[in-house]
Amino acid sequence: MRWLIPAAGLALVGCNVPSEFLQRMEAQAKYEYYETSEFWADGKAMRTPPEGTIPRERPVGSPGLGTGRVNGAFVTSNPVELNREVLELGQKKYNIVCSQCHGRLGDGNSVVAENMGLRLPPSLQQIADKPDGHFYAAINEGYGVMPSFSGELNTQERWAVVAYVRALQRARNTQQGGQQPLPQENR
Ligand code: HEC
Numbered sequence: 100m101r102w103l104i105p106a107a108g109l110a111l112v113g114c115n116v117p118s119e120f121l122q123r124m125e126a127q128a129k130y131e132y133y134e135t136s137e138f139w140a141d142g143k144a145m146r147t148p149p150e151g152t153i154p155r156e157r158p159v160g161s162p163g164l165g166t167g168r169v170n171g172a173f174v175t176s177n178p179v180e181l182n183r184e185v186l187e188l189g190q191k192k193y194n195i196v197c198s199q200c201h202g203r204l205g206d207g208n209s210v211v212a213e214n215m216g217l218r219l220p221p222s223l224q225q226i227a228d229k230p231d232g233h234f235y236a237a238i239n240e241g242y243g244v245m246p247s248f249s250g251e252l253n254t255q256e257r258w259a260v261v262a263y264v265r266a267l268q269r270a271r272n273t274q275q276g277g278q279q280p281l282p283q284e285n286r
Pocket residue numbers: 193196197198199200201211218219220221223226229233234237238242243244245248260264
């Protein structure tokens with residue numbers, strides 16, 4: 100047990116070592132942004148990524164797939180290929196994540212809506228004229244007091260929910276015998 104005392108003393112000394120004697124990663128030899136370098140023929144330290152590489156943050160696929168926007172404008176058609184499977188996924192996820200507020204039919208009639216003091220969840224039926232990207236962005240980023248649901252739904256599931264909301268809007272229009280044109284001709 101006698102060794103404990105010098106060991107504790109050493110540990111204490113260790114705390115007081117001036118930082119220049121510690122090997123800190125921030126103090127290592129490295130290039131800063133836009134610095135010159137003699138190593139590369141073009142004299143720049145910053146390198147151009149090899150052709151065909153994609154930053155990890157950028158979603159792969161159709162433009163607007165990750166954000167619902169292309170150059171700041173909402174995409175007008177669902178970038179995910181729609182089929183029965185996608186619609187069923189959208190239905191499942193909508194019923195789990197959205198319906199308690201926006202209602203099973205998307206008409207805003209729900210138990211939560213009845214008891215919600217702050218702001219009522221709007222009817223998604225009444226905004227059928229808004230582009231697909233609007234619905235996607237609302238899910239992805241949140242909308243007003245509604246939080247983002249990007250933690251609950253992945254990109255594929257978000258677009259599947261958008262497709263299902265469209266299906267609800269269409270079904271509603273059919274039921275009423277309305278002639279309301281669909282927002283986009285390609286669905
Ligand atoms: C906790 C209740 C709640 C849940 C769950 C919820 N919403 Fe909302 N949603 C709201 C409220 C409230 C608003 C209005 C927010 C505002 O105007 O500040 C809103 C707004 C929206 C809007 C924008 C409406 C407009 O006028 O353009 C869309 C689209 C939408 N929600 C879709 C969804 C979808 C899709 C889901 C499921 C992924 C969902 N919401 C889940 C409460 C909810």
